[in-house]
Amino acid sequence: MKGVRDAGILLVALLLQATLAHRIAIAGVRPDLLVAFVVYLGWMRGPVPGTVGGFCIGLYQDLDAPGPFGLNALSMSVVGFLVAKAGFRVHRSNIGVRFVFFLLSMLVHDLVYFAVDTAGDAGQLLRQIIFSTLPAALYTALCVLLLLRLVEQFSGRPLLADEV
Amino acid sequence: MLRSLLTRRPDWTVFITACVLSIALMLLPGTAQMRVAWFLQHVVLAPVSVTVDAAERGVSVYWENQKLRKRLAELRMEVDALGSMREENVRLTRLLGLRTSAPRDFLAARVVGRSLDRLGGSLTIDRGSEDGIEADAAVVTPDGLVGRVERVMPHGARVLTLLHRDCSVAVRLTRSRVQGVVQWQFGDLPILELLYVPFQEDVKPGDLVVTSGLGGRFPDGVRIGTVERVGLAENGLLKSVTIRPAVRFERLEEVLVFVPGAKGVYPEPPTIIAPAESAAVPADSAAVADTSAGAGAAPPKPAGGTP
Numbered sequence: 194m195k196g197v198r199d200a201g202i203l204l205v206a207l208l209l210q211a212t213l214a215h216r217i218a219i220a221g222v223r224p225d226l227l228v229a230f231v232v233y234l235g236w237m238r239g240p241v242p243g244t245v246g247g248f249c250i251g252l253y254q255d256l257d258a259p260g261p262f263g264l265n266a267l268s269m270s271v272v273g274f275l276v277a278k279a280g281f282r283v284h285r286s287n288i289g290v291r292f293v294f295f296l297l298s299m300l301v302h303d304l305v306y307f308a309v310d311t312a313g314d315a316g317q318l319l320r321q322i323i324f325s326t327l328p329a330a331l332y333t334a335l336c337v338l339l340l341l342r343l344v345e346q347f348s349g350r351p352l353l354a355d356e357v
Numbered sequence: 358m359l360r361s362l363l364t365r366r367p368d369w370t371v372f373i374t375a376c377v378l379s380i381a382l383m384l385l386p387g388t389a390q391m392r393v394a395w396f397l398q399h400v401v402l403a404p405v406s407v408t409v410d411a412a413e414r415g416v417s418v419y420w421e422n423q424k425l426r427k428r429l430a431e432l433r434m435e436v437d438a439l440g441s442m443r444e445e446n447v448r449l450t451r452l453l454g455l456r457t458s459a460p461r462d463f464l465a466a467r468v469v470g471r472s473l474d475r476l477g478g479s480l481t482i483d484r485g486s487e488d489g490i491e492a493d494a495a496v497v498t499p500d501g502l503v504g505r506v507e508r509v510m511p512h513g514a515r516v517l518t519l520l521h522r523d524c525s526v527a528v529r530l531t532r533s534r535v536q537g538v539v540q541w542q543f544g545d546l547p548i549l550e551l552l553y554v555p556f557q558e559d560v561k562p563g564d565l566v567v568t569s570g571l572g573g574r575f576p577d578g579v580r581i582g583t584v585e586r587v588g589l590a591e592n593g594l595l596k597s598v599t600i601r602p603a604v605r606f607e608r609l610e611e612v613l614v615f616v617p618g619a620k621g622v623y624p625e626p627p628t629i630i631a632p633a634e635s636a637a638v639p640a641d642s643a644a645v646a647d648t649s650a651g652a653g654a655a656p657p658k659p660a661g662g663t664p
Contacts (some may be wrong), residue, residue: 204408211409213417240368248375253405255382256398263382263388270375273367309383 199234199242200296202352203250206230218334224329224336225299227254231269232298235276236285247273259309268305272298285353291341292334299330403497425630451499452611463613466496469513478521478541480504482612493574495615501580501603502526502568503612514614518606519581520547527571528581533559537570539581539600543588547606549582553597558596560587566600 206226227250235243251269255262267346269324276298303326304318308329345351382393396407452465466488470481483489488508496503496516504518517524520541528551529536535558542550555561564584570577580603588597 207405207409208412211413214422241371244368244372244375250381251379252382252397253402256394256402261383262385262394263379266382267376267379270372270379274372274375277368 195238199238201244202233202248203230203348219332220328222325222332224333224335225302225329226337228269228272228299228302229295229333229337231273232276232295233353235273236280236294238277240274240277243273244270245273247271260306263308264306267309268302271305272294272302275301287352288338291353292338295334295337296330299333300326303330427664438655448611453611463615464490464512464616466490466612466614468609478518479507480516480518480609480612482514482516483512484614484615485510485514487511489616490514490614492617495575496581496612497615498604498612500605500607501582502575503604503606503609505574506569506614516612519549519602519604526575526581527569528566529569530560530584531565531567532561533564535560536571537598539566542599547602548585549600549602551584551600553595554596554598556589556594556596560584560596560598562587 206229210226212224215330217223231243231247231250238246248266252263254265254269255268258265260301274293282292283294300322303322307318307321307326309337341352379573382390385393443448464484466482466484469483470482471477480503480638482496490506490509492506494506496505502514504521506514506526507517507523508515519526519539522541522543525538525540528539535554537554538552539549540552551560551566554579562584566581566584568575568577568579569582582600582602582604584598586597586599587600589595590597
């Protein structure tokens, strides 16, 4: 049941990312709903599904990505794994915690991605982080919080529930 | 050792494996990367790609449709505006054509007010004595006679249309040359009545009625309308003839006012007006038309129409 639900959420995230994300871009900054899904997977399902899910989704992104093939798979795997490890026993229903997790996940993802992509050029990496990653991370966190709020209000139960 | 790692720390094992695989993919030569990518795209992830592509196309079509609908609405509004301007242009061109046929004797005016009755028995125009308009001047459109100026103000004038009881016109039929006086038939319909036509005269439905020019107030040969119905009056001595006016009084927006020339005679009738007739007619039979109420405001002008 959980697998079907997660597949459904992934499909929705994929569709939204493909159809809506570039339409709501602000000054070229668009939300990354696939990173958000990996965060959800790692957070709710644990490190193994988080890592495997992150790897597969990253690989899918790599098919069209301009960077080295496999780089998205690596950064997404890291995100899935770290979120699962760090998010153990935290208040997932807390809006502040959610915001911090989504924000940090985006930062970690882009840090790994640009660190490899810029081949360790610190200046370029800093520029990318400041001008690309931070706005995208903020925008993604806000969009995902809004989306979660809508879904949870509509369904009547939390999508990111606290551990019992 | 590997087995114990897998059983004791599966999360780390999976993570390390994912990292190693990712790095291995990055280190693969270009052709091998392309092969892997092709395999993933066309075999493993084909259903996902197809679904996402289809959704993207669908949403793109939806957005484009919305944009095109909006554009269509804008263009429709633009077409409507252009249509309105085109109609105005046609109207003004016709007026200009009328005016250029006798440029010295016509003055174009815009209708700025109407009487409150349903038929629009009187109009207010935006030209007055400052523009050279005098009382009793004839008012026309390319369709035919509108009426006469009743009262003149410095920058405006009141025009009595043919649908006013105080506006009578001496007319004749172009076919049989029968003469009479046209007056509005009291009622709610824009119908005129041809008066003083003896019962033996030749009048048929469809006959064109034009001004006769008798009395000198209206120029000769200006279209009034067409005969709609012919009957016998109650006294049995005269015909009862109703006329459908040529002018749509409720749609008037611009008119032309005859301004008498230096010699005090009306100009040659414009070409678009009914065919000119030059036969001389006895003045006394139709002069009664111009003795209607309010006619005394201006001195009678010489009759004769076409010089």
